[in-house]
Amino acid sequence: MTAAPIAQAAGRLAPLHVRGELLAGRRVGAFHHLTLAAPGVPERFRPGTFVALSVGETHLARRAFWIHQVKPMGGHGATIQIVVEPVGVGTRWLTGLPTGTGLDVTGPLGRAFALPKEAVSCVLIGEEYAAAPLFPLAERLRERGCRVSMIVAGRDEAHLLSTLEAKRSARSVTVVTRDGSIGQKGSVADVVGDVLRREEAAVVYGAGTVSSLHAVAAAAEEHGAWSQTAIEQPLTCATGLCHGCAVPVVGEDGAPRLARACADGPVFRGDRVRWDEVGK
Amino acid sequence: MSVAPATIELAGLRLVGPVLTAAGCGGTGRELAAYGDLDRLGAFVTRSISLNARPGGPQPRILETPSGLVHATGLPNPGIDQFLATELPWLLQQGARVVVSIVAGSLGEYAELARRLGRAPGVSAIEVNLSSPDATVSGVFDVREPFHAAGAVSAVHRDLPRGLPVLAKLRPDVLRVVETARTVLDAGASAVVVGNALPAALPDGRPAGLSGPAVRPLSLRCVTEVRDALPDAQIVGAGGISSADDARSFLAAGAVAVQIGTALLHDPTSAARIAAELAVDAAHDHERMDA
Ligand SMILES: Cc1cc2nc3c(=O)[nH]c(=O)nc-3n(C[C@H](O)[C@H](O)[C@H](O)COP(=O)(O)OP(=O)(O)OC[C@H]3O[C@@H](n4cnc5c(N)ncnc54)[C@H](O)[C@@H]3O)c2cc1C
Ligand SMILES: Cc1cc2nc3c(=O)[nH]c(=O)nc-3n(C[C@H](O)[C@H](O)[C@H](O)COP(=O)(O)O)c2cc1C
Numbered sequence: 021m022t023a024a025p026i027a028q029a030a031g032r033l034a035p036l037h038v039r040g041e042l043l044a045g046r047r048v049g050a051f052h053h054l055t056l057a058a059p060g061v062p063e064r065f066r067p068g069t070f071v072a073l074s075v076g077e078t079h080l081a082r083r084a085f086w087i088h089q090v091k092p093m094g095g096h097g098a099t100i101q102i103v104v105e106p107v108g109v110g111t112r113w114l115t116g117l118p119t120g121t122g123l124d125v126t127g128p129l130g131r132a133f134a135l136p137k138e139a140v141s142c143v144l145i146g147e148e149y150a151a152a153p154l155f156p157l158a159e160r161l162r163e164r165g166c167r168v169s170m171i172v173a174g175r176d177e178a179h180l181l182s183t184l185e186a187k188r189s190a191r192s193v194t195v196v197t198r199d200g201s202i203g204q205k206g207s208v209a210d211v212v213g214d215v216l217r218r219e220e221a222a223v224v225y226g227a228g229t230v231s232s233l234h235a236v237a238a239a240a241e242e243h244g245a246w247s248q249t250a251i252e253q254p255l256t257c258a259t260g261l262c263h264g265c266a267v268p269v270v271g272e273d274g275a276p277r278l279a280r281a282c283a284d285g286p287v288f289r290g291d292r293v294r295w296d297e298v299g300k
Numbered sequence: 301m302s303v304a305p306a307t308i309e310l311a312g313l314r315l316v317g318p319v320l321t322a323a324g325c326g327g328t329g330r331e332l333a334a335y336g337d338l339d340r341l342g343a344f345v346t347r348s349i350s351l352n353a354r355p356g357g358p359q360p361r362i363l364e365t366p367s368g369l370v371h372a373t374g375l376p377n378p379g380i381d382q383f384l385a386t387e388l389p390w391l392l393q394q395g396a397r398v399v400v401s402i403v404a405g406s407l408g409e410y411a412e413l414a415r416r417l418g419r420a421p422g423v424s425a426i427e428v429n430l431s432s433p434d435a436t437v438s439g440v441f442d443v444r445e446p447f448h449a450a451g452a453v454s455a456v457h458r459d460l461p462r463g464l465p466v467l468a469k470l471r472p473d474v475l476r477v478v479e480t481a482r483t484v485l486d487a488g489a490s491a492v493v494v495g496n497a498l499p500a501a502l503p504d505g506r507p508a509g510l511s512g513p514a515v516r517p518l519s520l521r522c523v524t525e526v527r528d529a530l531p532d533a534q535i536v537g538a539g540g541i542s543s544a545d546d547a548r549s550f551l552a553a554g555a556v557a558v559q560i561g562t563a564l565l566h567d568p569t570s571a572a573r574i575a576a577e578l579a580v581d582a583a584h585d586h587e588r589m590d591a
Pocket of ligand 1: 070081082083084085086087102103104105106107108109110111112149150152251252253254255256286364
């Protein structure tokens with residue numbers, strides 16, 4: 021490992037469970053950007069945390085979404101923005117709601133990305149909607165004087181978060197799509213090693229599918245960088261109560277154990293995850 | 301008009317109200333405490349704790365079903381020693397009344413758990429999980445017949461100091477629940493919890509438990525059966541309770557207290573909110589009495 025140990029996750033503020041409201045929805049490519057009022061939640065946000073939404077009374081499991089942005093909106097104070105891809109019953113319901121609909125929102129949930137103590141070179145790798153938490157992360161890293169580079173990846177152009185925004189957030193941006201509709205044709209695994217070498221990365225942040233994060237963690241390990249990976253696992257309560265979302269990790273004592281994706285994660289040190297066993 | 305006291309009596313314990321958490325649905329307590337003070341609840345019931353640590357079962361462990369959840373968690377827990385060293389002291393510090401749910405692979409293990417818990421200061425009661433819906437695959441003592449349940453309860457009861465009550469948690473099986481309740485009460489249980497998740501299966505066929513509003517009418521029926529057959533038995537009602545009105549219907553059916561499980565997974569404030577609403581009922585009843 022190189023220098024630049026990452027700061028211990030500082031004491032986090034307790035999450036809130038509030039009645040929120042859908043303030044605005046906008047379709048961008050394959051995603052819907054939703055703006056939510058959720059009193060008290062924006063003030064507690066740190067990049068890498070997420071919100072859990074209820075999708076009606078008969079669907080008991082919560083739906084998790086990365087907090088993409090926190091910004092003021094006239095008359096509502098601070099609001100949060102999430103990026104939703106409609107893939108199933110809950111996400112379709114959410115993206116079809118009229119503005120003004122009330123929603124139960126819990127958050128911010130989970131452990132945020134740990135930040136480096138010094139101004140070092142950081143590479144941020146985001147796949148599809150999961151790139152959402154990396155934009156506010158880039159901002160915080162830049163405030164600390166870090167050099168920020170990004171890899172934005174997805175199956176095609178419609179499934180990428182704004183590459184323009186990425187260019188504003190980062191010193192260099194690598195775009196990679198499976199079908200080559202924009203940027204390089206390929207996957208995260210194809211490009212990550214080169215980018216880490218080129219940027220002389222000390223810390224690597226990843227958010228995306230388990231297979232991409234595995235590649236990110238492996239590349240970081242090989243390069244001698246620290247990695248912070250934001251893992252998505254199917255959740256039920258999203259609050260740490262049900263012990264349903266086990267992620268296989270190696271504890272600080274070196275012993276294998278199961279952590280909760282929602283409460284002990286979603287951000288884990290890449291070298292602590294037993295990647296081959298995730299989801300089993 | 302009957303008068304509900306502000307506090308209730310369960311198994312010889314005085315509790316601040318009739319709302320308890322259900323085992324396995326309140327995390328370690330720390331996560332739940334973010335959404336409401338634990339000392340406002342009648343008691344915090346832990347997830348089922350075993351002698352040795354259990355990692356829990358494979359994914360997926362929990363799936364949504366209409367108005368319910370099916371779960372096969374495999375009872376993950378850190379084992380009794382770790383629980384007593386780290387989780388219990390924190391819960392007691394919060395002022396929570398702690399009911400420790402236990403599960404074991406054999407009667408000998410039940411007895412050993414009872415001995416260790418009997419020496420632990422601060423535990424209010426033991427809840428014996430006699431109704432794990434995935435017992436057959438998770439290697440825990442499989443309670444099929446009432447005498448199995450009674451065996452586990454007496455193994456625990458025998459090794460506990462006097463005054464530490466035992467709650468027996470039963471399956472909400474309307475055909476067997478009365479007989480099982482009678483035998484566990486005879487074996488030394490102070491109260492029965494009716495009931496656990498119903499035996500069900502995950503889509504891949506693995507044994508699992510069905511919980512949530514979908515099972516509420518069944519659970520309520522079981523509570524009424526036990527009340528009718530055993531009017532002196534103390535009953536804790538559980539199964540799909542999600543609102544103060546749900547809780548009121550279980551209390552009206554003869555339960556002295558209720559447990560909130562699945563509702564907490566959907567809304568982590570639900571137990572605190574139901575407790576607060578029932579406390580208002582109790583206060584109104586007092587006013588009426590004073591007037
Ligand atoms: C920490 C975290 C952050 C996430 N952030 C985003 C985001 O910013 N944007 C976005 O579009 N999606 C995000 N997801 C995925 C999103 O939560 C799921 O796509 C969503 O729950 C699917 O619900 P559904 O009812 O539409 O799908 P269904 O397939 O009908 O869901 C059925 C059940 O499976 C669960 N489930 C299915 N797929 C997933 C999954 N990939 N992750 C978690 N639970 C799942 C659902 O919660 C539900 O309980 C995130 C997931 C996690 C864990
Ligand atoms: C995810 C989950 C985990 C559970 N874990 C336990 C447990 O460890 N021990 C136990 O006795 N019951 C356990 N239960 C059962 C609940 O305590 C409760 O008895 C049952 O779910 C019915 O109530 P409900 O509908 O309010 O959840 C669990 C239930 C769920 C949904």
